Amino acid sequence: MCGIIGYAGKKQAAPLLLDGLKMLEYRGYDSSGIAVFDGGEIKMSKAKGRLENLDVLTDGGKKLGGVIGIGHTRWATHGEPSDINSHPHVSETGRFAVVHNGIIENYLDIREFLTAKGFTFKSQTDTEVVVQLLEYYHKGDIFETIRKTLNKLKGSYALGILAVFEPNKFFAVRKDSPLVIGLGKRENFVASDIPAVLKHTRSFILPDDKDIAVVDGNGVLLYNSNHELVERKRFEVDWDVESAKKNGYPHFMLKEIHEQPKAVEQTIAACIKGGEIAFENVDYSEEYVKKLDKLYIVACGSSYHAGMIGKYFIERNCRIPAEIDLASEFRYRRPILDENTLTVVISQSGETADTIAAMREAKEHSSRVLAIVNVVGSTIAREADDVIITRAGPEMAVATTKGYTTQVLTLQLLGLYLAGKLGRTGGEYAKYLEEIKCLPSAMQEVIDGKEQLQILASKYFGNDKAFFIGRGNDYALALEGALKLKEISYIHAESYAAGELKHGTISLIEQGSLVIACLTGDELYDKTLSNAEEVKTRGALVIALVKRGHTAIEGQAKHVVELPALSDEIMPCVAAVSLQLLAYYIAAARGCDIDKPRNLAKSVTVE
Numbered sequence: 001m002c003g004i005i006g007y008a009g010k011k012q013a014a015p016l017l018l019d020g021l022k023m024l025e026y027r028g029y030d031s032s033g034i035a036v037f038d039g040g041e042i043k044m045s046k047a048k049g050r051l052e053n054l055d056v057l058t059d060g061g062k063k064l065g066g067v068i069g070i071g072h073t074r075w076a077t078h079g080e081p082s083d084i085n086s087h088p089h090v091s092e093t094g095r096f097a098v099v100h101n102g103i104i105e106n107y108l109d110i111r112e113f114l115t116a117k118g119f120t121f122k123s124q125t126d127t128e129v130v131v132q133l134l135e136y137y138h139k140g141d142i143f144e145t146i147r148k149t150l151n152k153l154k155g156s157y158a159l160g161i162l163a164v165f166e167p168n169k170f171f172a173v174r175k176d177s178p179l180v181i182g183l184g185k186r187e188n189f190v191a192s193d194i195p196a197v198l199k200h201t202r203s204f205i206l207p208d209d210k211d212i213a214v215v216d217g218n219g220v221l222l223y224n225s226n227h228e229l230v231e232r233k234r235f236e237v238d239w240d241v242e243s244a245k246k247n248g249y250p251h252f253m254l255k256e257i258h259e260q261p262k263a264v265e266q267t268i269a270a271c272i273k274g275g276e277i278a279f280e281n282v283d284y285s286e287e288y289v290k291k292l293d294k295l296y297i298v299a300c301g302s303s304y305h306a307g308m309i310g311k312y313f314i315e316r317n318c319r320i321p322a323e324i325d326l327a328s329e330f331r332y333r334r335p336i337l338d339e340n341t342l343t344v345v346i347s348q349s350g351e352t353a354d355t356i357a358a359m360r361e362a363k364e365h366s367s368r369v370l371a372i373v374n375v376v377g378s379t380i381a382r383e384a385d386d387v388i389i390t391r392a393g394p395e396m397a398v399a400t401t402k403g404y405t406t407q408v409l410t411l412q413l414l415g416l417y418l419a420g421k422l423g424r425t426g427g428e429y430a431k432y433l434e435e436i437k438c439l440p441s442a443m444q445e446v447i448d449g450k451e452q453l454q455i456l457a458s459k460y461f462g463n464d465k466a467f468f469i470g471r472g473n474d475y476a477l478a479l480e481g482a483l484k485l486k487e488i489s490y491i492h493a494e495s496y497a498a499g500e501l502k503h504g505t506i507s508l509i510e511q512g513s514l515v516i517a518c519l520t521g522d523e524l525y526d527k528t529l530s531n532a533e534e535v536k537t538r539g540a541l542v543i544a545l546v547k548r549g550h551t552a553i554e555g556q557a558k559h560v561v562e563l564p565a566l567s568d569e570i571m572p573c574v575a576a577v578s579l580q581l582l583a584y585y586i587a588a589a590r591g592c593d594i595d596k597p598r599n600l601a602k603s604v605t606v607e
Contacts, residue, residue, distance in 0.1 A: 009187025350378020
């Protein structure tokens with residue numbers, strides 16, 4: 001959730017740190033701060049609120065001189081947003097400064113321990129115990145100090161550490177929280193995510209858990225938890241900093257909606273070779289697939305909604321039982337797993353804490369784990385048995401768009417891949433392959449017709465609640481549509497399986513209620529049509545999403561949004577674009593901070 005940046009080189013650190021933090025704003029934050037070592041002491045500046053406050057406070061970084069530094073954007077977990085609770089935190093003597101992403105679960109015990117030793121605390125944060133532990137344990141050997149401190153901590157962390165007696169370097173370490181090392185020319189970086197330093201380098205290293213990185217302007221040394229010098233794989237990023245800019249769009253979200261046809265096209269090109277499904281890092285034997293007796297699909301948020309569509313597709317085309325579960329619930333309900341279970345974990349960032357925990361739980365029970373992620377080298381990508389990288393590219397807006405649709409497509413391609421291994425290539429198999437190739441143009445058609453959605457947004461942005469209904473794939477679509485609307489516009493939006501309306505929820509419908517009815521499939525169209533009629537009869541204003549050619553809804557809906565006609569199973573990616581645009585334009589009309597919704601973070605790296 002928080003953002004970390006660190007710099008060591010020949011340039012002034014503070015302006016570079018501020019610039020890197022600006023590139024991490026998409027992660028969400030409520031305060032920020034930087035600390036720079038000027039050769040004599042650690043100088044620090046922190047500010048509650050937007051990064052502009054810190055920029056003004058430091059005169060763009062000019063007030064803090066020094067070529068070594070660390071910076072941070074904080075999303076409050078322990079202690080309210082304030083200047084005092086902002087990072088970095090400095091030890092009692094001022095010899096150490098620390099920035100932290102994650103949660104120290106046993107911080108109260110450590111705080112009590114250190115208080116008994118005479119330490120005093122200024123903040124309410126869990127992070128301050130880390131910097132005071134470093135002070136407590138330091139007897140001259142910095143590695144022994146860091147090792148003892150880490151051994152005391154329980155929880156997750158990515159840490160950047162400054163020490164006054166190590167004047168030309170800083171230290172970084174991670175456990176279950178994202179951290180990358182950027183390798184430049186006579187300058188090196190650490191960051192929570194690649195975009196923070198992409199304008200300076202495309203060469204990166206991903207440290208393993210509990211690796212201690214020693215970073216200076218000349219290079220980076222990595223030591224494992226046994227203080228043994230180690231090497232980690234270096235990789236090159238194949239996208240540039242322009243991909244992480246708005247390029248004239250008012251918001252990243254709108255830019256990323258428009259990028260979906262290209263992202264889907266890239267995903268298709270990477271996974272379909274010569275009319276066959278071929279994943280780069282997945283090669284299951286027919287024998288293995290035929291022995292599978294269950295799939296678990298495990299994810300959070302929008303990835304969970306994508307997983308629902310994947311479940312329907314896989315069960316229909318492979319006839320393998322597939323369960324969908326929230327990662328935050330999965331490991332606590334003692335799931336039944338064995339070597340004949342394939343667990344599919346989905347995460348845009350590859351760093352989602354609950355999904356990481358679920359993956360590890362599955363592996364402990366001998367289940368093979370397949371990861372669907374967007375970030376090469378992320379924790380989930382590294383630890384899973386197999387991985388499929390979606391081709392969404394960098395996604396900066398908190399609300400996922402192209403990340404979601406590429407996940408849906410990848411799950412459908414996975415279903416066809418498994419069906420092929422089972423010999424189930426007749427009937428609709430070839431049709432699906434051909435229609436998938438039509439997805440980019442169909443999605444572009446929706447984007448080109450966005451004016452209708454802008455008009456609808458202008459009519460209904462003042463509503464304080466909205467209901468989404470659908471069946472089958474359209475129910476999963478309704479869940480995602482409601483989530484998009486609520487997270488960026490703050491309208492109370494709920495989604496319901498249309499067949500459940502009479503089981504209680506229709507009592508919420510009153511005169512003027514806004515209902516978005518998803519009827520994008522043929523198979524369940526008539527049944528959902530009757531549900532739309534039910535809510536209209538009770539005074540609802542119905543916006544209907546339909547496949548082109550379905551005209552019966554016109555008598556029940558106030559407004560009809562027609563979508564390009566593909567088969568029921570392939571429609572979700574097309575329909576999702578229309579709901580993303582509707583949510584976006586409603587949020588824009590309400591004046592919301594669309595890319596950085598309140599209380600939300602791009603990557604949920606704590607449970």
